[in-house]
Amino acid sequence: MLRPLLLSTIAVAMLAACQREAAPPAAETAAPPPAAAPAASAHAFDPAIRAEDFAELVKTLSSDEFEGRGPGSPGEDKTVEYIKAQYERLGLKPGNGDSYFQTVPMTETTADPATTTLKIDANGKPYDLKFGTDMVVGTRTGQKEVKIDGSDLVFVGYGVNAPEQKWNDYAGVDVKGKTVVMFVNDPGFHTQDESLFEGKRMTYYGRWTYKFEEAARQGAAAAIIVHDTDGASYGWEVVRGSWSGAQFDLRAADDPAPRLPAQGWITADAAKKLFADAGLDLAAEYKAANKRGFKAKPLNAKLSLDLKSAVTEKQSRNVIGVLPGSKRPDEAIVYMAHWDHLGKHPDEPGDNIYNGAIDNATGVAGIIEVAGAFAAQEPKPERSVVFLAVTLEESGLLGSKYYVAHPTFPLNKTVGVVNIDAMSVAGKTRDITVVGFGSSELEDILKPIADKQGRKLHAETHPEAGGFFRSDHFNFAKAGVPALYVDGGNDLVEGGVAAGEAAGKDYGDNRYHKPADQYDAATWKLDGTMDDLTAVYDVGRELAGSDKWPNWYKGNAFKAARDEMMQAKPAQ
CATH class of the missing domain: 3.50.30.30 (Glucose Oxidase; domain 1)
Known part of the structure; x- marks a missing residue:
């Protein structure tokens, strides 16, 4: 929904959920009969994080065939089946019992x-x-x-x-x-x-x-x-x-x-x-x-x-894949992105498909690329890694809200969350924006990774937009789970801060929540995007291979909830 660089001129529902001991009953989460997925691409994917693979995923998810990925529409059916197919390709296991889907009941x-x-x-x-x-x-x-x-x-x-x-x-x-x-x-x-x-x-x-x-x-x-x-x-x-x-x-x-x-x-x-x-x-x-x-x-x-x-009473679906941990499979790191966008507006003349290429086909492509890197990783992650593609973000962060109320891994077994929402495609940067900078110890893990890339961490340049409250990690944060939402930065290697601001204004004025948010091979610069994905992958790799339990920094409003859940008896 929001990224601080590309949406710097653009500016959730409150989370009432608390930790649950188990996922909802099977009748609540069974997926409806699947629709036929789009024909398989002839593209040859590589396990490594790679721009060509990322571009193929974005191009498909944001194509007119997916009809703007509107929840409850034929575009949803194609989208969730496509994501499921990618999870299966990578060898991820179903993340909700024996299903890749978690049904989210909704009212349209x-x-x-x-x-x-x-x-x-x-x-x-x-x-x-x-x-x-x-x-x-x-x-x-x-x-x-x-x-x-x-x-x-x-x-x-x-x-x-x-x-x-x-x-x-x-x-x-x-x-x-x-x-x-x-x-x-x-x-x-x-x-x-x-x-x-x-x-x-x-x-x-x-x-x-x-x-x-x-x-x-x-x-x-x-x-x-x-x-x-x-x-x-x-x-x-x-x-x-x-x-x-x-x-x-x-x-x-x-x-x-x-x-x-x-x-x-x-x-x-x-x-x-x-x-x-x-x-x-x-x-x-x-x-x-x-x-x-x-x-x-x-x-x-x-x-x-x-x-x-x-x-109309309808239902939508979160899509969940998991790579089980080799030593502590009951502990999980979550990578999350929302798959939904604004769908089709048949009453509008001209191009009325809101393709949502940047917002948020890039995020879904991002977690799939990170999943590929984890699946090929040696040694295998000691903790489980969950890849959560949520629905209804554009409607108030509802898919993530539902997941937090019905988690497939208990929240006190969830080590941390990395959210990817609307990635930068403006090129390499000298910095990394941490939305809500100064919030959690996940930043301590990110900092040396950024240092190796020659990049500096800083807060969003437009804090008045309230970006921390406008994407799905916020529901986890309200429940107490440390969450990291990073962005590609604002200081472009080619053009500096002025170019970064100009890219943000151009996107905000001309493409954000408009049909013009489409994949553009001619103008997108994905080298910086790959840096961002590598950085967030490295954060999860560090957590998945250690026994660290990062918390919110002292004084943060969400720390009390985390402290309380970690003092509770472990969920069975």
């Missing part, structure tokens, strides 16, 4: 833009907001129709309730049955005030997923986020593209997190008009919301919504 909800209406009445001035142009809205409840009639609008700043920060935007206001309007990102972001939260660096409170969940906990009828490109770290077209078409959620039975009847976004222009009609100045409210002691304000406006959706 598709709002109907033609019949969905959202009306605002501000100070007696009624008007409509147009779906896609002025707003996007949806529901996670599974209801085919959501009606809201004359709900009072309340401006709640950033919509944050953070006791440890002594900050509560809901203090003194009852929003039950009302519609809350809020800004994206954190208090302090727009002023860059380092005394508020983490200033420029986004915390989890800045993520839209948190804001909607908190609004649900407060009893709101609906929640609307005001879009701004800097705060979200992506433009309105990304919001429109991501929130139109089919939206996926875990079933309520599998995800007890609170849900709103309706949630969505409005454009900055729509917000400016709303606030002006309510007698407020939007720019002034940004300043007010960034100050301690902010008080929520009624907007003297009402919202009415008639949201019509098609709702």
Whole structure:
């Protein structure tokens, strides 16, 4: 979903799962009848990490034949069968009992833009907001129709309730049955005030997923986020593209997190008009919301919504392969990438297949290449190595969330996680970006590996994008398992930092979550990509051949969960 170099201009659901003693029952995880996989390629794969093999995998996964790898679509069937075939080619064992698949039950909800209406009445001035142009809205409840009639609008700043920060935007206001309007990102972001939260660096409170969940906990009828490109770290077209078409959620039975009847976004222009009609100045409210002691304000406006959706119960699949350890097979290192993307948008003219070559065919190709290296490794890994291709990342990290709730290796036997999401194809770099730098002792293992490559570790250059909270490793982190999410760096050998920033801006502006994210043999430079894969392979090789149990650094928010799970009795 996000990579700090290529998505430097672009900016998860919260994890409520705790460690389980066993995988879900067989009836829950049995795969549906498989679809015919695409014809086998004549490409001759090599066990070593190799650019030609990587390119072949990406080219296939991001081809039009895979239809944008939409969960629950024919493209999913082709994708998961292809990944399974690669695991079998490498000699990996099924990672979920006798199956390579872990079924993830899901609800597919598709709002109907033609019949969905959202009306605002501000100070007696009624008007409509147009779906896609002025707003996007949806529901996670599974209801085919959501009606809201004359709900009072309340401006709640950033919509944050953070006791440890002594900050509560809901203090003194009852929003039950009302519609809350809020800004994206954190208090302090727009002023860059380092005394508020983490200033420029986004915390989890800045993520839209948190804001909607908190609004649900407060009893709101609906929640609307005001879009701004800097705060979200992506433009309105990304919001429109991501929130139109089919939206996926875990079933309520599998995800007890609170849900709103309706949630969505409005454009900055729509917000400016709303606030002006309510007698407020939007720019002034940004300043007010960034100050301690902010008080929520009624907007003297009402919202009415008639949201019509098609709702279907479906299922998707995680794909899991494992290379059993030679000495301690009950302990595992996990390599993870999400296979899903945005599928097809038949209502859009022209090219409407969202191929997702960088996001995230590169990550899936990456874990397959690393799996090949482990399979050929001598001596064999002493610990098991798991290769986990998860679904529904683009829908809020749901496939990884489900796995963490139903792990095939107990979490207190999971040594660490290496996540690969949207790899750099911009060429060799002098550095390696560690998203969430300074988080865990996995960085201590990576550093000497980077040193040998002549590269330096550093934090992401755009921490305001909140990258640590926007990819699948975050679910493992919330549960306490140390996780490493690295990127190709920003200082290109050819062109330096300026070239790296330019590559990021070009991708963010022109290809991210767009049909143009396609494999491009003419422009991709895979020598740097191979350096990145070699580095993450070496991290796992070090862990798989040792008895190390890396932890989060002292003071990290996830360390307590790890300490607690490691003190518990080993799972049987």
